[in-house]
Amino acid sequence: MDYRVLKDNELFLLTDKGGDIPLEHPYGLGLYRRDTRFLSEMSLTVNGEPLVLLKSEAGKSYESSILLTNSHMEKDGVLELWRESIEIERFRYISEDVLYETIRAKSYYPKPVSFSLELSFEADFADMFIVRGFQHGEVGTKHETKVEDDRLIFNYTGSDQVNRSTQVIWNSSSGAEVEGSTIAFPFELAHEELKEVTVRVVALVGEERKQPLPAHQAFQNLKQSHEKWKDTAMKVVTDHQPLNHLIERSVQDLRVLSTDVGFGPFFVAGLPWFGVPFGRDSLIAALQVLPFHPEIAKGTLRTMARYQGTKKNEWRDEEPGKIMHEIRYGELANTNQVPFTPYYGTVDATPLYLVLLTEYVRWTKDIDLFKELLPSVESAIEWIDQFGDRDGDGFIEYHQASSKGIANQGWKDSADSIVHRNGDYAKSPIALAEVQGYVYQARLGIAEMYQSTGNSRKAEKLISQASRLKKEFNEAFWMEDVGYFAIALDEHKKQVGTITSNPGHALYAGLIEEGKQKQVLDSLVSPKMFSGYGIRTMAEGEAGYNPMSYHDGSVWPHDNSLILLGMGFVQGHHQANVVMEGLIEASRSFEYARLPELFCGYGREEGKPVPYPVACSPQAWAAGTSLTFVRTMLGLYPTYDSREIILTPNFVSGMNEMSVQDMPLAGGKVSFTVKRRGEKYELDVKANSSGLNINLQFESQIHI
Structure with a gap:
């Protein structure tokens, strides 16, 4: 995919592969919450110049790491930065409806260097239907952008009379200077020295107030939440690695797509x-x-x-x-x-x-x-x-x-x-x-x-x-x-x-x-x-x-x-x-x-x-697809009144074993392994607290 997306609960971020939200992008990139775009621009530059993308990773669903470097910079024949001398990593995640981004800069230039790292923002508070071009209509009023100590604040009053605001918050000790809606962070680095800055973006609706957690604590909470989701899910391991990868990806993605609106x-x-x-x-x-x-x-x-x-x-x-x-x-x-x-x-x-x-x-x-x-x-x-x-x-x-x-x-x-x-x-x-x-x-x-x-x-x-x-x-x-x-x-x-x-x-x-x-x-x-x-x-x-x-x-x-x-x-x-x-x-x-x-x-x-x-x-239902493979291959279709679960297994080509651990069933858990031996299948029940009998039906070899 040509974009990077992160989500937790109601907040999601959609950027290009370099991590930016360019203005007027045709795909409607932005930071969204409750069908409103709270950031319509977010761009990272060094000395005002765009960066060169090296690598963009989003394999863990809940975090993203983007590696960039600088272009060659000279002004009036004077060297400002040698090309590819600064390694820049953008590490970001969303936790409890707050976007966290830590930008780490490391110098590989043989002598000390100084430069400015800039983050530019804009917030248009566009309704999702307008962003997608489906509807036009009466909209509200955007107010003057404010700077207060360690934060940049965008405010908007919608046609629904609901106030919406975007707050970009940084560490007050970073020495940042703000011009317009651009935050400039000064950097001075020796050879192989690394420094970082962290910004937090909060999207607020109505009378909400939110004090973001410290970045480290927020990330630990997020990571633990995903680990708990994975640990409490039924686990399936087969001897077919592509299927294992697909199931693992599905379980990760479904956690990202989970939300709770109170019920x-x-x-x-x-x-x-x-x-x-x-x-x-x-x-x-x-x-x-x-x-x-x-x-x-x-x-x-x-x-x-x-x-x-x-x-x-x-x-x-x-x-x-x-x-x-x-x-x-x-x-x-x-x-x-x-x-x-x-x-x-x-x-x-x-x-x-x-x-x-x-x-x-x-x-x-x-x-x-x-x-x-x-x-x-x-x-x-x-x-x-x-x-x-x-x-x-x-x-x-x-x-x-x-x-x-x-x-x-x-x-x-x-x-x-x-x-x-x-x-x-x-x-x-x-x-x-x-x-x-x-x-x-x-x-x-x-x-x-x-x-x-x-x-x-x-x-x-x-x-x-x-x-x-x-x-x-x-x-x-x-x-x-x-x-x-x-x-x-x-x-x-x-x-x-x-x-x-x-x-x-x-x-x-x-x-x-x-x-x-x-x-x-x-x-x-x-x-x-x-x-x-x-x-x-x-x-x-x-x-x-x-x-x-x-x-x-x-x-x-x-x-x-x-x-x-x-x-x-x-x-x-x-x-x-x-x-x-x-x-x-x-x-x-x-x-x-x-x-x-x-x-x-x-x-x-x-x-x-x-x-x-x-x-x-x-x-969601694309991610859930591979999970239905498990039921289909096991022939697993419980009924309410029966005290027996009948498996009618039939595996795809190249697969001869499936192990299921902690399948939730009838208020208990069941763990078992099914193996294919030639034209027959064998069942080994490892644990069963469901109160149900688990059995094979060998007529499963009949093909329609």
């Missing part, structure tokens, strides 16, 4: 543009990470319940019981210039909320959370029946009501993503294939929860609805001529017949009839759908296919992950291994083995994966 930890969608609570994205990422950190699911569910719709509001596409799509905190949202406080234009977040809840209870046996959230659950079920099924035909549809909302309200939410085979765009109301799967899965899961709590009447109703949906889906969406399901039904209930990845999600739900499963599995790994690195969002050769597009031919890791969970669920082991091997190979081409939000859908025969130019990285 427990959850994942924001991704950086740089989606560092806020999302419905669909946060729910899917929590589902992916369930075996590693189930408490994320609990925090996600409580957060979603807190912002659940309570009334009908067309401006925000809100309806009672509906789970939100996205919430924003900037001045355009606060002044109702955009409908994101929160915005509810998503058809899938509500059933996914119910799916995550039931999966969480199956893993943890924490039925108390179901009881706690029961009013929210029943509101969500009512939304599906009353508002989701707009015409009473049994299928869940979406339609945009808000003038500034989103037209397509499934996960493929770009305007061109739902397209007929003749190239015409489908018109809403639209019933998406994968959404019917989520609803089916939600109904059966909640029915299981109702039965466990003694409410058989409500359970029977949901089971009956699910049974009817399965029958009608397999009739209405199935395209006999191609042996595959339509992506959607349009406003006239006609099939949108383009071959896409969407129906693959219904495998995990169990919605696809057994007699159709093999055709779907084979289609997903066919040359038209499978690029060699992953399943494309749309099949090559379709009218809307474009390998460079956002949703019409690209490869999305999370899309593949939900399909993989389904492949494992129906024991499509061969097809699952093809997909996992492709994604593992793709990860090796990206920086730090980090799967991005998406990449282009060009075939493997054309070379390495082609990056999508503005893909988020790190991104």
